[in-house]
Amino acid sequence: MSRIGKLPITVPEGVEINISDNNLVSVKGKLGELQQQLHKTMKLKLENGKLTIDRPSDSKEHKSLHGLSRALINNMVIGVTEGYTTEQELVGVGYKANARGQVLELALGYSHSIFLELPAEVKVETVTERGKNPLIVLKSHDKQLIGQVAAKIRSFRKPEPYKGKGILFKGEQIRRKAGKAAAE
Numbered sequence: 001m002s003r004i005g006k007l008p009i010t011v012p013e014g015v016e017i018n019i020s021d022n023n024l025v026s027v028k029g030k031l032g033e034l035q036q037q038l039h040k041t042m043k044l045k046l047e048n049g050k051l052t053i054d055r056p057s058d059s060k061e062h063k064s065l066h067g068l069s070r071a072l073i074n075n076m077v078i079g080v081t082e083g084y085t086t087e088q089e090l091v092g093v094g095y096k097a098n099a100r101g102q103v104l105e106l107a108l109g110y111s112h113s114i115f116l117e118l119p120a121e122v123k124v125e126t127v128t129e130r131g132k133n134p135l136i137v138l139k140s141h142d143k144q145l146i147g148q149v150a151a152k153i154r155s156f157r158k159p160e161p162y163k164g165k166g167i168l169f170k171g172e173q174i175r176r177k178a179g180k181a182a183a184e
Contacts, residue, residue: 005066009051009074012081017042017051017073025073029080031141032121039065073115079141086150087170088136091159097126097134104136108157108167116156122149135170 011017016028022169023038029079034053038044042065043054053070090097095108104124106114117125121142127135136153140146150169161177168174 002146003067005053005055005063005070007070009036009070009077011046011049011051011077015077015081017046017077018047025076026079027073027076027080029077031080034076034079034142035078036076038069042066042069059107075143079143083141084143086138086146088153089168089170089172090134090136090149091168092157092165095134095165096128097136099124099126099136106153106156109165114156115152116125117150117152119145121145144171169173 014030018026018028020026021045023040023042024035025032025038025044041056041062043056045054046081051073053066053073056067090106091106094107094109094111095147098105102120102122102124104114104116104118104126108114118138122138122140122145125137125139127137132153138146138150140149154167156168157166159168159172159174161175162179164174164176166174
């Protein structure tokens with residue numbers, strides 16, 4: 001059995017799960033509503049506030065779908081109850097971030113500023129303190145969406161290994177390389 005797939009999902013108070021005939025799972029909670037289409041062979045059972053997922057056979061495909069289905073639904077339940085937060089740090093001289101509503105303005109050492117319009121489900125906040133690197137804080141109930149937005153922001157200036165400049169996730173360590181050795 002899949003170690004992840006066989007674990008039941010506890011449905012907290014205030015969370016409503018609906019499963020349609022074609023395995024479309026919708027989870028509704030205080031922070032929002034999410035939907036996910038699961039593979040048609042997975043069998044879902046909701047009993048006594050616990051959701052369990054069963055697979056039809058022990059084939060390789062069904063084993064992999066078993067854990068995936070459970071993880072996707074669990075992420076949706078956590079998202080609508082607690083939400084997800086991602087923090088990114090801008091490391092580099094003159095790098096700035098400014099949020100105006102759903103538009104994020106980034107100054108990353110290019111000749112122009114970068115403007116990124118964020119989806120309505122993602123809330124953005126920028127923190128700039130004297131003597132510290134600027135921070136971009138993203139909050140959302142959708143784990144997949146917040147990950148995509150964070151990856152898009154990071155793609156504008158990936159961290160480089162020589163000076164360590166770029167957009168890093170909070171707490172991330174960059175493996176540094178030595179520069180050119182001095183000629184003798």
